[in-house]
Amino acid sequence: MFRLPVALLLISALILLxxxxxxxxxxxxxxxxxxxxxxxxxPLATEAGVAVLREGGHAVDAAVTVQFALAVVxxxxxNIGGGGFMVVREAxxxxxxLDFREKAPLAATRDMYLDSLGEVVPARSWRGxxxxxxxxxxxxxxxxxxxLGRLPMARLIQPAIDLAEGGFPLTRLEAESxxxxxxxxxxxxxxxxxxxxxxxxxxxxxxxxxALAATLRRIRDAGAAGFYAGExxxxxxxxxxxxxxxxxxxxxxxxxxxxxxxxxxxxxxxxVIGMPPPSSGGIALLQLLQSVEDHGFxxxxxxxDVHRMVEAERRVYADRAQHLGDPDYWPVPRPGLxxxxxxxxxxxxxxxxxxxxxxxxxxxxxAAESEQTTHFSVVDAEGNAVSLTTTLNGGYGSCxxxxxxxxxxxxxxxxxxxxxxVPNAYGLVGAEANAVAPGKRMLSSMxxxxxxxxxxxxxxxxxxxxxxxxxxxxxxxxxxxxxxxSMQGAxxxxxxxxxWRPDLIQYxxxxxxxxxxxxxxxxxxxxxxxxxxxRVDAILVRPxxxxxxxxxxxxxxxxxxx
Ligand code: DON
Numbered sequence: 133m134f135r136l137p138v139a140l141l142l143i144s145a146l147i148l149l150x151x152x153x154x155x156x157x158x159x160x161x162x163x164x165x166x167x168x169x170x171x172x173x174x175p176l177a178t179e180a181g182v183a184v185l186r187e188g189g190h191a192v193d194a195a196v197t198v199q200f201a202l203a204v205v206x207x208x209x210x211n212i213g214g215g216g217f218m219v220v221r222e223a224x225x226x227x228x229x230l231d232f233r234e235k236a237p238l239a240a241t242r243d244m245y246l247d248s249l250g251e252v253v254p255a256r257s258w259r260g261x262x263x264x265x266x267x268x269x270x271x272x273x274x275x276x277x278x279x280l281g282r283l284p285m286a287r288l289i290q291p292a293i294d295l296a297e298g299g300f301p302l303t304r305l306e307a308e309s310x311x312x313x314x315x316x317x318x319x320x321x322x323x324x325x326x327x328x329x330x331x332x333x334x335x336x337x338x339x340x341x342x343a344l345a346a347t348l349r350r351i352r353d354a355g356a357a358g359f360y361a362g363e364x365x366x367x368x369x370x371x372x373x374x375x376x377x378x379x380x381x382x383x384x385x386x387x388x389x390x391x392x393x394x395x396x397x398x399x400x401x402x403x404v405i406g407m408p409p410p411s412s413g414g415i416a417l418l419q420l421l422q423s424v425e426d427h428g429f430x431x432x433x434x435x436x437d438v439h440r441m442v443e444a445e446r447r448v449y450a451d452r453a454q455h456l457g458d459p460d461y462w463p464v465p466r467p468g469l470x471x472x473x474x475x476x477x478x479x480x481x482x483x484x485x486x487x488x489x490x491x492x493x494x495x496x497x498x499a500a501e502s503e504q505t506t507h508f509s510v511v512d513a514e515g516n517a518v519s520l521t522t523t524l525n526g527g528y529g530s531c532x533x534x535x536x537x538x539x540x541x542x543x544x545x546x547x548x549x550x551x552x553x554v555p556n557a558y559g560l561v562g563a564e565a566n567a568v569a570p571g572k573r574m575l576s577s578m579x580x581x582x583x584x585x586x587x588x589x590x591x592x593x594x595x596x597x598x599x600x601x602x603x604x605x606x607x608x609x610x611x612x613x614x615x616x617x618s619m620q621g622a623x624x625x626x627x628x629x630x631x632w633r634p635d636l637i638q639y640x641x642x643x644x645x646x647x648x649x650x651x652x653x654x655x656x657x658x659x660x661x662x663x664x665x666x667r668v669d670a671i672l673v674r675p676x677x678x679x680x681x682x683x684x685x686x687x688x689x690x691x692x693x694x
Contacts, residue, residue, distance in 0.1 A: 157621070158432075158611065158615075158617040158618065158620075158621025158622065158624060158625045159616065159617055159618050159621055160618055160620065160621060161618040161619070161620055161621075161680050162618065162619055162620025162623075162680055162681045162682050162683060162691060163620075163680070163681040163683070163691040163692070163693070164674070164678050164679065164680050164681075165678065165679050165681075165693035165694055166678055166679075166694065167513040167679070167693070167694055168182070168185040168186075168511060168512050168513045168679070168693050168694055169182075169509075169510070169511050169671050169679045169681055169691060169692070169693030170182050170185065170194055170198060170508065170509070170510050170691070170692055170693060171508060171509050171669040171670060171671055171681045171682065171683050171689065171690070171691040171692075172198050172202065172506070172508035172509075172669060172689065172690065173202065173206055173209070173210075173506045173507075173508065173667060173669065173684075173687055173688065173689050174201070174202060174205045174206045174210070174303075174688055174689075174690065175688065175690040175692075176201060176205045176295060176300060177198045177201040177202045177205055177206065177210070177508070178198070178508075178690045178691065178692040179692060180197050180198065180201040180291035180292075180295075181194040181195070181197050181198040181201070181508075181510060181692075182194070182692040182693055182694070183197075183291070184197045184283065184287075184288065185510075185512050185513060185693070185694075186694060187283060187287075188282070188283075188513070189281075189282055189283045189288075189512065190280055190281060190282045190283075190512055190514075190516055191220070191510040191511060191512040191516040191517055191518040192218075192220060192276050192277065192280040192281050192282075192516070192518055193277070193281050193282055193283045193288055194510045194512065194518070195218065195276065195508070195510050195518040195520050196273045196276065196277050196281065196285070196288045196289075197288045197289075197291055197292075198508050198510070198520075199216075199269065199272075199273055199520065199522060200212070200273065200288070200289050200291070200292035200348065201291050201292045201295060202506055202508070202522070203269070203292060203344075203348075203539065204292050204295045204296045204300070204341060204344060204348075205295055205300055205306075206306070206506055207306075207310070207327065207339075207528065207540060208306075208309055208310075208313075208504045208524070208527040208528050209504040209505050209506040209522070209523060209524060209527070209596060210506055210522070211267075211269055211522060211523070211524045211529070211539065211540065211542065212267065212269050212270050212347070212348075212351070212359065212539050213264075213267045213269070213524065213529065213534065213539045213540050213541045213542055214234065214267060214268075214269055214522060214523050214524040214525070214529060214540075214541075214542040214544065215232050215233045215234040215265070215267060215268035215269055215272070215522065215523065215542065215544065216232055216233070216268070216269060216272065216505075216520060216521055216522030216523060216578065217229065217230065217231055217232070217233065217407040217411050217413075217520070217521055217522075217576070217578050217580050218230040218232070218272065218276055218518060218519070218520045218580060219394060219405060219406065219407055219518070219519045219520075219580045219581065219582050220276075220280065220516070220517065220518050220519075220582075221405060221516070221517045221582045221584070221589060222280075222516045223514045223515035223516050223589075225587060227394050227396075227405050227582070228279075228280075228391060228394065229391070229392050229393070229394040229395075229405075229406075229407050229408060229414075230272055230275060230276055230389055230390070230391055230392075231268075231272075231389060231390045231391075231392050231407075231408075231410065231411075231573070232268035232269055232271055232272025232273075232275070232389040233268055233410050233411070233544075233573045233574070233576060234264075234265030234266055234267055234268050234542055234544040234573065234574070235265055235266045235268070235383070235387065235571055235572065235573050236265055236266075236545065236548070236568055236569060236570055236571060236572050236573075236574070237265070237266055237377075237378035237379050237380065237383045237570070238378075238380065238382060238383055238386075238570045238571055239378040239380065239570065240378060240545070240568050240569070240570050240572075241568065241570075242567055242568050242569060243551075243568075244256075244262065244568060245257045245262075245545075245548075245550035245551075245568070246550065246551060250551070251551075252550045252551050252554045254546075254550075254557070257543070257545045257546040257548070257550055257556075258526060258530075258543050258546050258557060259316065259319075259320050259530055259531055259543065260320045260375060260376075260377075260530055260531070260532060261320075261371070261372055261375035261376055261377025261378075261530065261532055261541075262376065262377055262378065262545065263529075263530040263532075263541075263542075263543035263544075263545050263546060264377060264379060264529070264530045264532065264541040264542055264543060264544070264545065265542055265544040265545050265574065266379055266383045266384065266386075266387050267359075267387070267541070267542065268387060268389060269522060270351060270356055270358075270359040270360070271356050271359075271360065271387050271388060271389040272389040274355060274356040274389075275388075275389040275391070276389075279391075285352070285355070286352050289348055289351060289352045290352070292348050293345050293348045293349055293352065296340075296341040296342070296344045296345035296348060296538070297340070297341075297342065297345040298340070299338040299339055299340035299341075300338065300339060301335075301336050301337070301338055301339075302333055302334075302335060302336065302337050302338075302339055303335060303688045304335040305687060305688055306333075306688075307333040307334050307335050307337060309527060310327065310333050310528075311332050311333055313527060313528045313531060314327070314328065314331075314332070314333075316528070316531040317528060317531045317533065319531070320375070320530060320531040320532050321531065321532050321533040321535070322371065322374040322375050322532075322535055323533070323535035323536065325341075325343065325533040325535075325538055326339060326340055326341040326342065326343065326344070326538060327339070327341075327533060328533075341538050342538070343536055343537055343538030344537070344538030344539050345538075346537075346538070347359070347364050347367075347537045347538055347539060350362065350363060350364055351364075359384075360384040360385060360387060361381075361384070361385065364537055365381055365384045365385075367534050367535065367536045367537040368384065368534050368537065368541075369381055369384075370535065370536075371532065371534045371535050371537075371541075374535070375532060377532075386571070392407075392408050392459075393408060394406060394407070394408060394414065395407065395408045395414030395415055395418060395466075395470065397418040397421070397422065397470055397472075399418075399421040399422070399425060399609075399613070400425060400613065401585065402583050402584065402585050402590060402609075402613065403583065403584045403585075404417065404418055404421065404581060404582075404583050404609075405581065405582045405583070405584070406418065406579060406580070406581045406582075407521075407578065407579065407580055407581075408459070408466065409456055409457065409458065409459045409464045409466070409575070410457065410458040410459065410573040410574065410575055410576055411575075411576040411577070411578050411579065412452045412456045412575055412576065412577055412602065413521075413576065413577055413578050413579025413580070413581070413601060413602055413605070414579065414581070415456065415464075415466065415469050415470060416448050416449070416451075416452055416456075416577075416579075416602045417579050417581060417602055417605055417606055418470055419444075419448040419451065419469060419470070419475050419478075420441075420444050420445065420448050420602070420603070420606045421606065421609070422470075422472045422475035422476070423443075423444035423447065423448065423475045423476075423478065423479050424440055424441060424444050424610075425472070426476070427440050429610070429614040429615070432611070432615045432617075432625070433626075433628075433643055433644045433648065434648065435644075435648050435651035435652045435655070436484065438628065438637075438644070438648075438652060439484065439487070439652060439655055439657070440482070440484075441603075441606070441607075441610075442487070442628075442630040442637055442657065443479070443482050443487070443488060444479065445603055445606075445629070445630040445631065445632070446488065446490050446493055446630050446631075446632040446635070447478045447479065447493055447496070447632070448478075448602075448632075449560075449599075449630075449631040449632035449633075450490070450493050450494060450495045450496075450632045451469060451478075451495045451496055451498070452560075452575075453495065453560065453561045453562050453563060453632070453633075454494075454495030454563055454565065455469060455495060455498065455565060456565055456566065456575055457562075457564075457565030457566040457567075457572075457575050458566075458572045458573040458574070458575070460572070460573070461569055461572045462564075462565040462566075463500065464565070465498040465499060465500045467498075467499065468498025468499035468500060469498045471498065471499065474496065474498050474499070477496075478496050485655060486655055486656050487655050487656035487657045489635060489656075490632050490633055490634075490635035491635070493632065504523065504524065504525075504526060504527035504528070504596060505521060505522065505523035505524075505525070505578065505595075505596030505597070505598070505601070506521070506522060506523070506596055506667070507519075507520065507521040507522075507578075507580065507594035507595050507596060507667070507668070507669050508520055508594075508669055509592035509593065509594065509669050509670055509671045510592070510671075511589070511592060511671050511673075511679055511693075515589055517582055517589055517592045517671075518592070519580035519581055519582050519592045519593065519594050520580055520594070521578040521579065521580045521594045521595070521596070521601070523542070523544070523578065523596065524540055524541075524542040524543065524544075525542050525543045525544045525546060525547060525557075526543050526546070526557065528540050529541055529542040529543045529544075530542060530543040531543075544574055545568070545574065547566075547574035547575060547576060548562075548566055548567065548568045548572075548574040548575070549561065549562030549563060549566040549567055549575075550568070552564065552567075555633070557598070558577075558598035558599040558600075558631075559599065559631065559633070559634060560577075560598075560599050560631065561633055562575065577597075577598060577599050577600075577601045577602055578594070578601055579594055579595070579601050579602050579605045580594040581593050581594055581605055581609075583609060588673065589673050590672070590673055591609065591612065591619070591670060591671065591672050591673070592670060592671045593605055593608055593609065593668065593669075593670035593671075593682075594668070594669070594670070595608075595666040595667055595668040595669070595684075596666060596667055597665055597666035597667070599629070599631050600627070600629040600631075600638070600665045600666055601666065603627070603628075603629045603630070603631075604627050604629070604665060604666035604668055605668070607622075607625075607627050607628075608622045608623060608668050608670060608682075611625055612672065618672075618680060618682075619670055619671065619672035619680040619681065619682035620680065620681070620682045620683070621682075622668075622670070622682060623668045623669070623670055623682030623683065623684050623685075624682075624684070624685050626639070626640040626641065626642040626643040627639070627640055627643070627665040627666060628640070628643050628665070629665055635658065636657070636658040636659060636660050637652070637657050637658070637659050637660070638659075638660050638661075638662050638665070639659060639660075639661055639662070639665075640661070640662070640663075640664060640665050641661055664686040666684070666686070667684040667686050667687045667689055668682065668684050669682070669683055669684060669689050669691075670682040671691075679693060681693070
């Protein structure tokens with residue numbers, strides 16, 4: 133006689149579970165401050181940046197300090213031997229974007245990563261000296277500081293010098309990741325370094341980097357020439373000679389960071405300001421937002437919402453593979469890709485009940501115009517904002533430490549398409565637009581982004597994660613705008629990703645219930661669970677004008693401010 137009520141109870145519990153806003157736990161706020169904030173991947177870098185803001189530094193000053201500090205305390209991704217992108221919005225509304233992406237050396241050739249049979253040799257663009265592009269980070273920091281900085285450069289670099297000289301305690305995460313890469317670092321570097329000073333590292337061990345401190349002092353004393361000329365340049369070129377790499381004195385002398393016109397677009401009354409090519413991030417993010425703009429969102433990670441987002445993702449990544457590359461070498465159809473009508477048309481064959489197989493999707497025809505990176509977000513006391521993503525590409529880059537100079541060289545050359553249609557380390561495919569050429573910049577997914585509402589700053593956001601960067605930023609923005617998450621909740625919440633090829637949804641555990649995942653499977657989606665996706669560090673301006681930090685719990689990421 134109890135059967136019917138028990139069954140009813142069970143069914144209603146199931147329905148309740150299904151409809152319960154999984155989002156409630158993601159509404160609790162993170163750190164809140166009144167005036168200024170830094171959120172970065174390491175507490176010591178955050179602390180150094182906040183000190184600059186307390187002295188009245190511009191957000192760009194703090195960004196320079198954080199970039200150099202991360203080059204010491206976050207060796208897997210922070211760097212002077214890599215590159216990145218910076219998006220700036222000043223309190224008066226002026227916007228800028230700075231490209232300090234690495235470039236292919238002048239001696240690079242289109243087929244340099246193919247063997248005699250024309251097949252890709254993946255290790256060649258991933259480890260060792262041939263994997264390294266000409267670094268851009270130091271030129272980038274000086275270009276940013278020359279235009280927008282306020283405090284003396286020597287003041288801004290000093291915390292990094294002190295950390296490298298005096299040493300700093302490794303966090304558990306850093307000790308583990310360094311141990312995981314020590315063998316490769318020993319194999320691909322031609323000389324010992326501070327990183328290889330111990331057989332293994334444990335949490336709390338002090339990492340001292342005197343050679344890096346000396347390099348940083350040369351940069352402090354001679355400016356960018358302290359890196360691109362003189363002793364540091366000699367050390368880089370000598371390292372190339374020992375390891376069979378291509379970077380020459382000419383490459384280093386020629387390197388310049390480039391100010392580019394930021395990508396701008398709107399999403400439901402918000403303005404999104406992003407990085408233009410050679411990053412795919414800004415364009416792809418806006419394409420994604422435009423592709424879902426007409427959609428009524430229902431419940432966080434509901435099958436209907438996820439399905440729509442995935443269908444947008446597979447179409448946008450197909451475009452990315454075909455149309456995006458270094459704009460100095462390839463005619464990127466930027467206005468065409470950013471046209472809301474184009475993106476709406478791309479979704480015209482969207483079927484709410486069925487996944488569209490990626491094999492049946494090709495890049496569109498937009499109107500033509502004639503695992504490791506790190507992101508940080510800064511807002512200063514005047515409301516100027518910096519969104520900066522920087523990388524060596526893979527953790528510890530090429531695993532080559534420049535002998536005597538103490539820093540890792542990137543393995544960014546792997547971001548080129550070594551051969552059309554052959555996936556790179558992130559499974560991304562590309563074509564002619566992103567083929568290797570001397571002096572060309574490789575296509576990136578980095579998506580440092582600033583969002584405004586009306587004339588006011590709303591959000592500063594970005595993340596590492598290779599190909600998943602764009603979709604992580606996409607989800608973080610939607611988590612706040614569509615699902616009312618706090619900044620911290622939006623960053624903490626599990627993420628998923630689709631990139632056209634391979635044709636499957638990659639997802640973090642906790643992304644959805646069994647019930648929702650079956651509903652997605654019924655629409656024809658395939659899945660693969662994976663370890664963490666991205667490390668988003670973001671700042672939200674609350675309605676009362678105070679700042680809320682979202683520091684990613686997937687890492688040692690820390691918000692600080694006042
Ligand atoms: O520029 C890019 O798109 C890649 N080199 C970024 C690499 C990355 O995010 C690795 N981090 N997990």
